[in-house]
Amino acid sequence: MAGVSIATVSRAINEPTKVAEETRRRVTEAVASTGYTTNAMARSLRMRRSNMILILAPDVGDPNFSNILVGLETEASKRGYGLLIGNTQNDASRETDYLRFISSNQADGLILFTGHLPFGFGVGQDENRLPPMVAVNEPVTAQDVPFVGVDNFEGARVAAEHLVSQGHRRIAFIGRSPGREVNRLREAGYRAALTGAGLAVDPRLIIDGDGTTESGRAAAELMFVRDALPTAFLCVNDATALGVIISLNARRYELPRQFSVMGFDDISFASFVTPSLTTMKQPRHKIGEAAMELLLSLLAGEKPKSREVLFRAELIVRNSVSPPGA
Amino acid sequence: MAGVSIATVSRAINEPTKVAEETRRRVTEAVASTGYTTNAMARSLRMRRSNMILILAPDVGDPNFSNILVGLETEASKRGYGLLIGNTQNDASRETDYLRFISSNQADGLILFTGHLPFGFGVGQDENRLPPMVAVNEPVTAQDVPFVGVDNFEGARVAAEHLVSQGHRRIAFIGRSPGREVNRLREAGYRAALTGAGLAVDPRLIIDGDGTTESGRAAAELMFVRDALPTAFLCVNDATALGVIISLNARRYELPRQFSVMGFDDISFASFVTPSLTTMKQPRHKIGEAAMELLLSLLAGEKPKSREVLFRAELIVRNSVSPPGA
DNA sequence: AGCATTCATGAAAACCTTTACATCATCGAT
DNA sequence: ATCGATGATGTAAAGGTTTTCATGAATGCT
Numbered sequence: 001m002a003g004v005s006i007a008t009v010s011r012a013i014n015e016p017t018k019v020a021e022e023t024r025r026r027v028t029e030a031v032a033s034t035g036y037t038t039n040a041m042a043r044s045l046r047m048r049r050s051n052m053i054l055i056l057a058p059d060v061g062d063p064n065f066s067n068i069l070v071g072l073e074t075e076a077s078k079r080g081y082g083l084l085i086g087n088t089q090n091d092a093s094r095e096t097d098y099l100r101f102i103s104s105n106q107a108d109g110l111i112l113f114t115g116h117l118p119f120g121f122g123v124g125q126d127e128n129r130l131p132p133m134v135a136v137n138e139p140v141t142a143q144d145v146p147f148v149g150v151d152n153f154e155g156a157r158v159a160a161e162h163l164v165s166q167g168h169r170r171i172a173f174i175g176r177s178p179g180r181e182v183n184r185l186r187e188a189g190y191r192a193a194l195t196g197a198g199l200a201v202d203p204r205l206i207i208d209g210d211g212t213t214e215s216g217r218a219a220a221e222l223m224f225v226r227d228a229l230p231t232a233f234l235c236v237n238d239a240t241a242l243g244v245i246i247s248l249n250a251r252r253y254e255l256p257r258q259f260s261v262m263g264f265d266d267i268s269f270a271s272f273v274t275p276s277l278t279t280m281k282q283p284r285h286k287i288g289e290a291a292m293e294l295l296l297s298l299l300a301g302e303k304p305k306s307r308e309v310l311f312r313a314e315l316i317v318r319n320s321v322s323p324p325g326a
Numbered sequence: 327m328a329g330v331s332i333a334t335v336s337r338a339i340n341e342p343t344k345v346a347e348e349t350r351r352r353v354t355e356a357v358a359s360t361g362y363t364t365n366a367m368a369r370s371l372r373m374r375r376s377n378m379i380l381i382l383a384p385d386v387g388d389p390n391f392s393n394i395l396v397g398l399e400t401e402a403s404k405r406g407y408g409l410l411i412g413n414t415q416n417d418a419s420r421e422t423d424y425l426r427f428i429s430s431n432q433a434d435g436l437i438l439f440t441g442h443l444p445f446g447f448g449v450g451q452d453e454n455r456l457p458p459m460v461a462v463n464e465p466v467t468a469q470d471v472p473f474v475g476v477d478n479f480e481g482a483r484v485a486a487e488h489l490v491s492q493g494h495r496r497i498a499f500i501g502r503s504p505g506r507e508v509n510r511l512r513e514a515g516y517r518a519a520l521t522g523a524g525l526a527v528d529p530r531l532i533i534d535g536d537g538t539t540e541s542g543r544a545a546a547e548l549m550f551v552r553d554a555l556p557t558a559f560l561c562v563n564d565a566t567a568l569g570v571i572i573s574l575n576a577r578r579y580e581l582p583r584q585f586s587v588m589g590f591d592d593i594s595f596a597s598f599v600t601p602s603l604t605t606m607k608q609p610r611h612k613i614g615e616a617a618m619e620l621l622l623s624l625l626a627g628e629k630p631k632s633r634e635v636l637f638r639a640e641l642i643v644r645n646s647v648s649p650p651g652a
Numbered sequence: 653a654g655c656a657t658t659c660a661t662g663a664a665a666a667c668c669t670t671t672a673c674a675t676c677a678t679c680g681a682t
Numbered sequence: 683a684t685c686g687a688t689g690a691t692g693t694a695a696a697g698g699t700t701t702t703c704a705t706g707a708a709t710g711c712t
Binding site: 365370373 | 697698699700701
């Protein structure tokens with residue numbers, strides 16, 4: 001060492017004010033010359049926190065995932081936290097498996113993209129043994145998990161109102177698995193807009209899919225089979241909207257003159273489809289940052305101000321919507 | 327405890343064979359009833375390894391990233407390793423920052439998506455102090471870092487030969503930053519195919535971009551300005567090809583009759599463009615698994631058999647290529 | 653029976669910090 | 683001059699494992 005005790009070194013590094021100017025200088029000097037770096041394992045062992053956050057995501061390929069992740073990461077690394085990632089594919093056993101990071105103290109908190117408590121955090125589980133968690137992308141309805149995301153109801157309403165304002169009267173809603181909270185909210189927003197404009201909700205114009213491009217295509221085809229056609233399609237997400245557009249293009253319709261299509265999310269390819277997609281943009285980076293900020297404050301022992309932090313989705317007007325027949 | 331020493335518990339858990347049947351039973355029983363889980367921090371401290379792998383990626387939104395990541399993750403979690411993710415945005419200071427995970431023993435090895443050694447692993451760096459690393463997606467040419475990926479030269483040659491076999495004689499290559507090894511290899515494959523078919527390489531038909539959709543569009547536009555037109559475009563990646571297609575669509579050309587377009591990578595949206603994109607598919611999941619397998623074997627002290635593990639890219643024929651004028 | 657070998661277990665060190673507590677010196681105030 | 687307060691540093695415990703070495707029992711061999 002540099003003529004000083006081990007405790008003083010620790011202090012010199014972590015709380016420089018508590019140590020004399022001269023000693024501090026000697027310590028930093030010695031540190032620099034030896035290339036010493038503090039062993040995070042020992043620190044974690046002693047402090048009983050790892051400065052790691054576990055991220056549980058069903059699908060790291062989801063276009064929403066990566067952008068939110070960047071936001072999470074920005075905030076986390078600003079605060080000295082690292083991100084551990086767990087790809088679950090919605091497989092219960094993998095979820096359970098990842099919980100070992102929590103129970104073995106390798107992670108202090110949890111970000112959930114999954115929309116549900118990880119399998120293994122049973123209902124019987126001792127309530128206060130649950131680690132700090134924040135849900136993102138998909139709210140977790142079961143328990144009291146704070147949610148950070150976009151106001152899905154409001155966003156869908158704005159979207160539907162945009163179509164109404166363009167003169168559409170027969171607007172379809174292509175949804176996804178009805179059990180999903182996000183789907184429920186977006187459909188509710190759609191209904192609210194229609195009702196608010198004095199339009200009837202035609203159940204034949206509401207189709208459930210699974211949120212994939214393929215399901216969007218299938219839904220559009222189904223519409224033609226049923227022969228109950230809308231003048232505009234409001235889709236639960238951009239992937240679905242892309243499927244609808246593909247189907248309409250294949251049928252040689254001219255878009256948006258014959259049919260208008262809207263999506264939700266504003267994923268990167270939305271602007272590259274033909275016609276480019278009018279959609280609602282999620283501020284994903286901000287969502288990520290806010291979620292991490294909230295989680296870290298929970299970790300610091302603060303109580304959450306509210307059960308959810310909602311951002312407004314922004315209407316992005318491109319070329320897939322026009323007045324009907326125009 | 328269950329009437330047994332702390333050392334025996336450790337043994338019962340980690341090397342069950344070394345402990346008597348009866349004792350083992352008592353221990354597992356006690357573990358189950360108390361809900362004991364071993365503290366990974368203490369273990370790491372003692373074992374001097376964390377069972378974590380740090381992943382350094384310039385852009386977690388890159389369509390290649392997520393699929394390779396899934397492969398990495400599959401293999402890692404099979405072997406009990408966790409994945410730490412570091413998003414660097416190609417920012418030197420962020421790269422350096424993430425190295426603290428290595429130097430503080432929070433990660434045992436490194437997967438590089440960046441195509442270069444992290445800033446901070448200077449050249450002067452004590453060679454053997456470098457942690458085990460494997461490069462993926464982009465080879466690292468500077469040092470002796472093993473690479474796992476697709477055979478870019480061969481893949482590009484197959485692609486170009488496909489165009490030649492369709493009767494194309496004037497084939498453009500839209501590349502990206504010439505400094506990139508991947509670009510160099512793919513361009514070399516393109517040249518080899520042309521030369522091999524007895525075709526001259528026309529430098530006016532080779533344009534560098536930056537690998538984005540926007541740059542693909544710009545490159546196509548530039549071709550029209552220069553008025554040295556090909557009958558087919560071979561693009562360094564799918565994003566670029568998408569840009570070319572957008573440009574050609576905007577100019578109201580009929581594809582693939584008037585122009586053929588090929589990409590490389592087979593990203594998810596390749597099949598959703600109109601016309602759907604003929605491209606070379608990277609076996610990304612396999613690449614991820616192989617890379618992680620290699621890294622873990624390095625970690626176990628084995629010497630790598632070879633400096634690179636290459637997979638063949640697979641030709642995926644869709645609708646963006648046809649004989650010229652057909 | 654006596655000795656060597658094997659096997660199961662326990663004791664204790666080591667891994668590297670952080671931090672409560674103790675010590676000691678210095679200084680100001682009475 | 684003494685006492686108390688303040689401030690800087692050192693001592694040692696604690697955190698939870700793994701593993702070497704020692705111990706003791708049981709087994710096998712001559």
